[in-house]
Amino acid sequence: MITVALDKSADDARPWIEKAQPAHPSLVDTRHVLADLYNVVNVPTIFWIDERGRIVRPNDVAFGTDTFKHITGLESARHLAALRAWVRGETPALSAEDVKRHQPLPTAADQQARAEFGLGQWLWAQGRTAAAERHFVRGGELAPHDFTIRRGTMPMRNIDPMGPQFREMLQAWVGGGQPYYRPLPDTAGTKTS
Amino acid sequence: MEAFTIIDGDKAAAIPARRDGDRVVLDPAGVKDALGWEIHDGLLCNDSMCIPLENEASVVRDGAIDLAGLAAAMDRALAVDLDERAAFLGGSARERSQALAAQQAPEFALPDLAGRTHTLGEHRGRKILLVAWASW
Numbered sequence: 434m435i436t437v438a439l440d441k442s443a444d445d446a447r448p449w450i451e452k453a454q455p456a457h458p459s460l461v462d463t464r465h466v467l468a469d470l471y472n473v474v475n476v477p478t479i480f481w482i483d484e485r486g487r488i489v490r491p492n493d494v495a496f497g498t499d500t501f502k503h504i505t506g507l508e509s510a511r512h513l514a515a516l517r518a519w520v521r522g523e524t525p526a527l528s529a530e531d532v533k534r535h536q537p538l539p540t541a542a543d544q545q546a547r548a549e550f551g552l553g554q555w556l557w558a559q560g561r562t563a564a565a566e567r568h569f570v571r572g573g574e575l576a577p578h579d580f581t582i583r584r585g586t587m588p589m590r591n592i593d594p595m596g597p598q599f600r601e602m603l604q605a606w607v608g609g610g611q612p613y614y615r616p617l618p619d620t621a622g623t624k625t626s
Numbered sequence: 627m628e629a630f631t632i633i634d635g636d637k638a639a640a641i642p643a644r645r646d647g648d649r650v651v652l653d654p655a656g657v658k659d660a661l662g663w664e665i666h667d668g669l670l671c672n673d674s675m676c677i678p679l680e681n682e683a684s685v686v687r688d689g690a691i692d693l694a695g696l697a698a699a700m701d702r703a704l705a706v707d708l709d710e711r712a713a714f715l716g717g718s719a720r721e722r723s724q725a726l727a728a729q730q731a732p733e734f735a736l737p738d739l740a741g742r743t744h745t746l747g748e749h750r751g752r753k754i755l756l757v758a759w760a761s762w
Binding site (some may be wrong): 434435436437438439440442445446448449450451457458460461462464466467468469470471472473476477479480481482483484485486487488489491516517519520532533536538539540541543544545547548549551552555556559561564567568573581584586587588594595601 | 633636638660679686691695702703704705706707709710712713714715716717718719722723725726727729730731732734736737738744746747749750751752753754755756757760
């Protein structure tokens with residue numbers, strides 16, 4: 434397992450990592466390098482990668498515990514069981530065809546939004562917070578589904594990422610019929626035909 | 627000439643530049659020094675790699691290099707802040723999509739809390755659960 438924290442600083446991620454005392458690499462990605470390469474638009478996002486370095490389960494949503502189950506409706510046991518079975522070689526991962534079908538690909542607008550994030554993040558690191566704000570907002574407008582930008586920049590903008598502004602954003606998004614989490618369908622990987 | 631900061635990945639370089647309305651035109655020698663790119667014979671080249679310029683006039687203006695034209699020629703996203711004199715070269719949607727469609731996990735190198743760099747490639751030969759998370 435490799436975990437990557439999309440946080441504004443190592444210190445933001447540190448308390449969680451230190452408490453978990455992980456044996457696996459626990460990395461910090463302040464510039465959202467992973468989001469850019471893997472088209473990650475929210476957290477948590479998980480991937481299964483096989484021995485040959487191939488993505489065999491793309492951009493899925495899974496939690497390690499049921500702490501947020503009452504909010505997300507996502508049960509951790511289902512993913513953990515599927516993961517264990519795959520690691521032990523009891524069941525195959527998704528077929529290449531299913532991976533292709535479920536792999537989200539970034540659009541030009543998505544990448545423009547990430548460039549706006551990148552410029553904003555650099556400006557923020559230079560202490561140019563007002564200028565950074567313009568680019569974070571622009572990024573969110575270009576890719577409204579990208580919560581690594583819309584919510585992930587809140588701590589750099591002195592906005593509580595769990596507070597009223599987040600709840601308002603979430604309500605507007607979900608109220609518009611858009612899902613906040615986009616897990617793969619349950620059937621992904623279980624061949625039915 | 628004032629300087630304009632071009633951010634490319636984890637590198638930021640100040641390149642001599644001037645404003646032309648909403649456009650930013652860069653000193654060619656500065657572009658070569660900072661980014662490695664130079665233009666000759668209708669080609670945009672970085673070491674041995676060259677991209678034919680479909681419309682050289684959109685990149686070269688009065689002997690200087692148009693930033694937006696350069697980004698477009700490289701198929702890179704570009705975010706610009708004229709007031710802050712800074713621009714960020716982002717990833718190409720086409721390149722990222724091709725890489726993901728090929729189903730090969732993109733390589734990355736990121737630090738842990740101690741500042742030690744880890745790569746995905748170090749773990750080749752094992753099954754990996756890759757988890758993106760955040761404190762927010």
